[in-house]
Each structure stands twice: as C-alpha cells, then as structure tokens.
Amino acid sequence: MAKGRFRALLIFVLGALLGTTGCGQAKDYPNRWVYMHGKPLENMDQVALIRKVAKTAAEHGLNGLVLDAFFDRIDMEPPYNYKNLQVIMQICKDNNLEFIPAVFGMGYNAPLLAHDKNLIEGLPVKDALYVVSGKEARLADDPPVEIANGGFEMAEAGAPANFTLNDNSGETVALDKTVAKAGSASLAVAMSKEYEEGEKLATQEVAVHPYRCYLLSCWVKTEGLEGSGDVFPMLVQAPDGRRLQYYIPPVPGTSDWVRAVIGFNSRGNDKVLVSVGTPAGKSGKFWVDELKIEEEGLVNVLRREGTPLVVRGEQSGIAYEEGRDFAPVSDPVMTLLFDHPDPPVTILPGSRIKDGERLRVSFYHNYPIYNGQTPACMSEPKLYEIWRKTARMVHEYVKPNKYFLGTDELREAGSCEACGKRGLNVAQILGDCVTKQEQIIRELNPKAELFIWSDMFDPTHNAPGDYHKGYFYHVDETFENSWNYIPKDLIMVCWNSGKRDKSLEHFQKNGFRTFGSCSGGPEGTRAWLEALDKTKGSTGLMYTTWSENFETLAEFGDIVNRKK
Ligand SMILES: [Zn+2]
Structure with missing residues (x-):
C-alpha cells in the first residue's frame, strides 16, 4: 500500500508539473x-x-x-x-x-x-365534479369517458373496430372469437421478434378532461410470455407522445384472466392515446378484454401544506371550509396504487353545502413510476x-x-x-x-x-x-x-x-x-x-x-x- 501511495503521489506531482493530472x-x-x-x-x-x-x-x-x-x-x-x-x-x-x-x-x-x-411529489387534479347526495359528495362524470369497442366485440375489415393497429402488426394482433373474458371475443397478440418493448399495438384516441385522474383497466390472459414487461398491457400517452404513466401492473407470464389496473393524470391534455402495448419479451401470447377507462376521485389524495385541497360550490363559488362544511379528507388506505375505492367528501352537520349541490374539488395525488419510484x-x-x-x-x-x-x-x-x-x-x-x-x-x-x-x-x-x-x-x-x-x-x-x-x-x-x-x-x-x-x-x-x-x-x- 505504501508503495502504491508513493506511485500515486509521483503521478500527481508529475501531472501537476505538466499542468494536468489527466495524462x-x-x-x-x-x-x-x-x-x-x-x-x-x-x-x-x-x-x-x-x-x-x-x-x-x-x-x-x-x-x-x-x-x-x-x-x-x-x-x-x-x-x-x-x-x-x-x-x-x-x-x-x-x-x-x-x-x-x-x-x-x-x-x-x-x-x-x-x-x-403524503411527502410524495404531487400532480394536480383541477375542479373534479362532485355531487352531494345526503351526507356525502361523490365523483361524477365530467364528461363521461369511454373506450369504444373496449370489449373487442366489433370488427372492421377483420381488424378490431375503433383501434389503429401497429403497421408491423400483420397477423400477430387480431380479434380472437374463441377466447373472451366477457362477450364472445378478445384482442389476441402473438409476440414477435419484430416488436420493441413499449410499442403501441392497438391504439385509440380518447377524449378526457385536462388535469383529472383516470383509471384504466383491462383483463389479461397470458401464455408463455417471458415475464411481464415495462408497458404491459396498457400504455397512455399525450398526443405529442409523452407518456403519462410508467407503472407496470403485475401480470404473470402464463396466467388465466387477471385484472390489470393503472391510473394516470391527464395533465394539460384534452385527449390521450390509450394503447395495448408490447411487453419486454419476444415470445408468447396474450389476450386483452374489457379495456375500460373511468374518471377517478380522491384515491391517494395528498395532504400536506404544499398540496392543498380546495372544495368550492360550482354555482356559489364559495370555498368551503374543511372541518366546518365537510369532514377532513384523507385516503386511509393510501397505497399510492389504484387498488382501492376513492374516499368521499363527507358533509358535516350545519354545513353550508346543500344536498344536490355540485362541487368542484381540486387536489394533488400521485402514483409510482415503474415499480416503486415515488x-x-x-x-x-x-x-x-x-x-x-x-x-x-x-x-x-x-x-x-x-x-x-x-x-x-x-x-x-x-x-x-x-x-x-x-x-x-x-x-x-x-x-x-x-x-x-x-x-x-x-x-x-x-x-x-x-x-x-x-x-x-x-x-x-x-x-x-x-x-x-x-x-x-x-x-x-x-x-x-x-x-x-x-x-x-x-x-x-x-x-x-x-x-x-x-x-x-x-x-x-x-x-x-x-x-x-x-x-x-x-x-x-x-x-x-x-x-x-x-x-x-x-x-x-x-x-x-x-x-x-x-x-x-x-x-x-x-x-x-x-x-x-
Ligand atoms: Zn413539490
């Protein structure tokens, strides 16, 4: 070691004399x-x-x-x-x-x-519509969202109607009338060496409201996939190609139907591209059925000073007071995943909020990037x-x-x-x-x-x-x-x-x-x-x-x- 240190010193001195030690x-x-x-x-x-x-x-x-x-x-x-x-x-x-x-x-x-x-960084949800019924207010559609032909029952020229297929898809992405979770058909994908991980196989543009939280789900059946992949089986992008979620729902490589769920924030977009995407592997087969989108409420709502929750009357514009007009809001489950129901806004006795009133609720939430980056x-x-x-x-x-x-x-x-x-x-x-x-x-x-x-x-x-x-x-x-x-x-x-x-x-x-x-x-x-x-x-x-x-x-x- 002493010899080593001497050599390092010599190199340093020589380097200094030469004006650089990067010799x-x-x-x-x-x-x-x-x-x-x-x-x-x-x-x-x-x-x-x-x-x-x-x-x-x-x-x-x-x-x-x-x-x-x-x-x-x-x-x-x-x-x-x-x-x-x-x-x-x-x-x-x-x-x-x-x-x-x-x-x-x-x-x-x-x-x-x-x-x-609650210390996780927050993404904003702006003015989600809540409607009061009795003692609580619940999320309401604003506007209703839908994936057309998400059950993959309808075909157009042999291909699933309402979806744009990947140019390379050929025979590998097709409707399968012999396998279905519901109805009588599903989307079948045979993995191929042609596909890179994260490619969009079947895509549909879906109208959404900017700065809202959405839940995207499907049922998926797999056979001989090489593990589960990065974007499998759902991918959400803004129209400019920006990915709005990276979470990987766990799906075994060979499995009967399992439900896969992801959540995303629409950020500033009024439409998003929802795709069935490719997993990492190059072989195996999978089927997707019941692809569905719905707006999501206060799941994983963040409660800290830097992520304020605002509840105001749509008509009155009154910013209602937490603890006076409505009970303190929190998500007691708080897994940061979309695996549990959204908490309601509970109306307190003596509240200024009226039965049937439409409320606009703004808050912050978030979800993991890939598996565990929070x-x-x-x-x-x-x-x-x-x-x-x-x-x-x-x-x-x-x-x-x-x-x-x-x-x-x-x-x-x-x-x-x-x-x-x-x-x-x-x-x-x-x-x-x-x-x-x-x-x-x-x-x-x-x-x-x-x-x-x-x-x-x-x-x-x-x-x-x-x-x-x-x-x-x-x-x-x-x-x-x-x-x-x-x-x-x-x-x-x-x-x-x-x-x-x-x-x-x-x-x-x-x-x-x-x-x-x-x-x-x-x-x-x-x-x-x-x-x-x-x-x-x-x-x-x-x-x-x-x-x-x-x-x-x-x-x-x-x-x-x-x-x-
Ligand atoms: Zn921050």
Missing part, C-alpha cells in the same frame, strides 16, 4: 469499493451475504463497502436492528473495509415515505426535518467519514404548489435540495467526503437540455444546468457506461472530482479504469450490482488493483 497513466485509487443496495437491517440473510461479499472484497484489494440499508428510516427501526448494524460494521472492520452509508435516497424515496406517504417533494420542510434526524442517528451509530448520497433517476419533481410557489426551475430546486443534504451532513461532520450519483447532474445522462421534448418523465422541465447549483466538493459517482468519457469530461470541466461505478466484468472494468486514468480528479471505482451478482467481484478487485 492517462494508470493510477492507484484511494477508493476501491463495492456497493450493496436495498439491505434492510432486519434481514439476517442479508447480513450473511454482506459477510461473504466483504471477505471477497478484502481478499481482492477493495477498501470500502457502501451499504444502502434504508437509513432514511433508521429512526423507525426496532432495537435489534441496531445490533445488526453493529454486526455489519464489525464485518467491515474485520475486513479492513471502510463502511460508507448510503443516505438521502432522493428519486426512489420508499424508506423516507415510510414516515409519511420521489418526495423537495420543497416540503418535513423532508429535511426527517433527514436531519436520520442523519444524526447514522452519525451517532456509524460515525462515517464518507457518505453516499442516493439522489438519482429523479423522474417526478416540481409539480406541486410548494414547488411552484418558489419561482425556481427544477434544476435549481434539485440543486437546493442537494445543497441542504450537504449542510445536514456538514453540521455533523464538517470534514466528511460526500459521494453522489451523477446522472441528475450530467447532460450526457439524465440532465440534458433537449431530453425528449423538454420534459423528463413526469417532470415538465429538464434538469439542464443542475450541476451549477450544487457544491463543488461533491464527488460525482458516474455510471453512464455508454458515454463514460463525455460524462467524466463534463464533471472535470466543471470542477468536480469523480468516481466510477460499473457492474464488473473484465472489459467494462478496464474501460472504466482507462477513462478514469485520463480524468483529472478521478478518485476510484466501485463494483455495483442491482441483481446480487457478485460473481466477478474478485476479478474486479484484481483489475482495479492492477494485478490483472
């Missing part, structure tokens, strides 16, 4: 780590895995282990979990691995939302109160000198009132959030080194100015320039293997130190080292797996230590 010579890196994600402290099997991984890492020259153990909810852990944390820290100590906690998981946020699901609102003060508390506990239990900040793939931001009122763009809101993250840690340990996933600060990754048509998933803007609003002493953990040179160059140019993250394998590891060697301010490389595949960890360690 492309092999460097000895101070940070050679392995990343382990999603390890809840209560799971002793995971502790056994950590023990195994730590041993391999140490035997092959690695010196750090990053653990994501849901530290954003560490204050909610039962006492025995703290003992498990001590066990894990001892494992690291025994193997000479620095223990680096992954905290502030901004973008996925499930551990944080364990405190309060970003919190970055403008809600409670977020930082929770992080302040959990970070203090991590500091007390772990006393880390290095922290791993989990901000990445932030696909929802800036859409609630709390965000809108700030007069900042989303790049500035994100920059402020990360700056606050750093401050929280600096208050505990002024000298701590902070590493952060780089994608949301990288124009070659998730922060380009021209992403799609100027939006990023559910975010109405892009994160361009986000890198200008964050502290320069953050170390950027780059993982964009396809564009690693450009990515590293971007951060070098903007004065950030860097750190690589790769999934192992000799080719990928060497390519990353080569790129890092050329980069001024690069600090090392991390083995990162999302599928518990640690098979190439030993080889990774040897390559990073230049032994292979």
Whole structure:
C-alpha cells in the first residue's frame, strides 16, 4: 500500500508539473469499493451475504463497502436492528473495509415515505365534479369517458373496430372469437421478434378532461410470455407522445384472466392515446378484454401544506371550509396504487353545502413510476426535518467519514404548489435540495467526503437540455444546468457506461472530482479504469450490482488493483 501511495503521489506531482493530472497513466485509487443496495437491517440473510461479499472484497484489494440499508428510516427501526448494524460494521472492520452509508435516497424515496406517504411529489387534479347526495359528495362524470369497442366485440375489415393497429402488426394482433373474458371475443397478440418493448399495438384516441385522474383497466390472459414487461398491457400517452404513466401492473407470464389496473393524470391534455402495448419479451401470447377507462376521485389524495385541497360550490363559488362544511379528507388506505375505492367528501352537520349541490374539488395525488419510484417533494420542510434526524442517528451509530448520497433517476419533481410557489426551475430546486443534504451532513461532520450519483447532474445522462421534448418523465422541465447549483466538493459517482468519457469530461470541466461505478466484468472494468486514468480528479471505482451478482467481484478487485 505504501508503495502504491508513493506511485500515486509521483503521478500527481508529475501531472501537476505538466499542468494536468489527466495524462492517462494508470493510477492507484484511494477508493476501491463495492456497493450493496436495498439491505434492510432486519434481514439476517442479508447480513450473511454482506459477510461473504466483504471477505471477497478484502481478499481482492477493495477498501470500502457502501451499504444502502434504508437509513432514511433508521429512526423507525426496532432495537435489534441496531445490533445488526453493529454486526455489519464489525464485518467491515474485520475486513479492513471502510463502511460508507448510503443516505438521502432522493428519486426512489420508499424508506423516507415510510414516515409519511403524503411527502410524495404531487400532480394536480383541477375542479373534479362532485355531487352531494345526503351526507356525502361523490365523483361524477365530467364528461363521461369511454373506450369504444373496449370489449373487442366489433370488427372492421377483420381488424378490431375503433383501434389503429401497429403497421408491423400483420397477423400477430387480431380479434380472437374463441377466447373472451366477457362477450364472445378478445384482442389476441402473438409476440414477435419484430416488436420493441413499449410499442403501441392497438391504439385509440380518447377524449378526457385536462388535469383529472383516470383509471384504466383491462383483463389479461397470458401464455408463455417471458415475464411481464415495462408497458404491459396498457400504455397512455399525450398526443405529442409523452407518456403519462410508467407503472407496470403485475401480470404473470402464463396466467388465466387477471385484472390489470393503472391510473394516470391527464395533465394539460384534452385527449390521450390509450394503447395495448408490447411487453419486454419476444415470445408468447396474450389476450386483452374489457379495456375500460373511468374518471377517478380522491384515491391517494395528498395532504400536506404544499398540496392543498380546495372544495368550492360550482354555482356559489364559495370555498368551503374543511372541518366546518365537510369532514377532513384523507385516503386511509393510501397505497399510492389504484387498488382501492376513492374516499368521499363527507358533509358535516350545519354545513353550508346543500344536498344536490355540485362541487368542484381540486387536489394533488400521485402514483409510482415503474415499480416503486415515488420521489418526495423537495420543497416540503418535513423532508429535511426527517433527514436531519436520520442523519444524526447514522452519525451517532456509524460515525462515517464518507457518505453516499442516493439522489438519482429523479423522474417526478416540481409539480406541486410548494414547488411552484418558489419561482425556481427544477434544476435549481434539485440543486437546493442537494445543497441542504450537504449542510445536514456538514453540521455533523464538517470534514466528511460526500459521494453522489451523477446522472441528475450530467447532460450526457439524465440532465440534458433537449431530453425528449423538454420534459423528463413526469417532470415538465429538464434538469439542464443542475450541476451549477450544487457544491463543488461533491464527488460525482458516474455510471453512464455508454458515454463514460463525455460524462467524466463534463464533471472535470466543471470542477468536480469523480468516481466510477460499473457492474464488473473484465472489459467494462478496464474501460472504466482507462477513462478514469485520463480524468483529472478521478478518485476510484466501485463494483455495483442491482441483481446480487457478485460473481466477478474478485476479478474486479484484481483489475482495479492492477494485478490483472
Ligand atoms: Zn413539490
């Protein structure tokens, strides 16, 4: 090790004399780590895995282990979990691995939302129609919505009537009069190598009301599909192609009829494109029947200061008072999915609201992107109160000198009132959030080194100015320039293997130190080292797996230590 440090120093001095340290010579890196994600402290099997991984890492020259153990909810852990944390820290100590906690998981946020699901970023529902009948008001059609021939009973020239079929569909998308959930026919799709994941197979334009919540459902039967796919079996897009939902309803690869349900917010659109879409696999068959759309009410209504609920009389214009005219509104089930009934607005005795009155109800709601991405609102003060508390506990239990900040793939931001009122763009809101993250840690340990996933600060990754048509998933803007609003002493953990040179160059140019993250394998590891060697301010490389595949960890360690 002493020899290694001397060599690194020599390279640095030579580099400084030449005016650059990015001379492309092999460097000895101070940070050679392995990343382990999603390890809840209560799971002793995971502790056994950590023990195994730590041993391999140490035997092959690695010196750090990053653990994501849901530290954003560490204050909610039962006492025995703290003992498990001590066990894990001892494992690291025994193997000479620095223990680096992954905290502030901004973008996925499930551990944080364990405190309060209302902290999820909110999408606006504006002026949904509720009609009072007796002691409660219920959602009413405004206007009625319908998918024509959603039962796939009617044919036109042999194809399902009212739907536009994919040009490549040929014989693979057709009405099937031998299989049906209801009526006497369904839409049958034979998967083909011709299809890319997420293609629209059968599409219909449906009139909707802007800024309303809709529930889209169908029945689906499958035979030999290669797992369930990204957009299977329903896809909703705005007329300009923007996807309005990314949630993947669980559908087994082979199954009798199951009901699949998704929800979406129509955003600013008065029509949407509803499609039966392709799953990820290339083989197998599926049938869809009873494709149906309906407006949805207060399911998963968000109740926090930045997501106000407004109930007003359609005729009178009176903004009725919660707790006086109607009972406090909440969704006690709050799964963030569309798997439970919508709560009513309950009229209180002595209310100014009249029986039969038409009400306009505005509120915020949200739903996951893919399976489990539920970003919190970055403008809600409670977020930082929770992080302040959990970070203090991590500091007390772990006393880390290095922290791993989990901000990445932030696909929802800036859409609630709390965000809108700030007069900042989303790049500035994100920059402020990360700056606050750093401050929280600096208050505990002024000298701590902070590493952060780089994608949301990288124009070659998730922060380009021209992403799609100027939006990023559910975010109405892009994160361009986000890198200008964050502290320069953050170390950027780059993982964009396809564009690693450009990515590293971007951060070098903007004065950030860097750190690589790769999934192992000799080719990928060497390519990353080569790129890092050329980069001024690069600090090392991390083995990162999302599928518990640690098979190439030993080889990774040897390559990073230049032994292979
Ligand atoms: Zn917000």
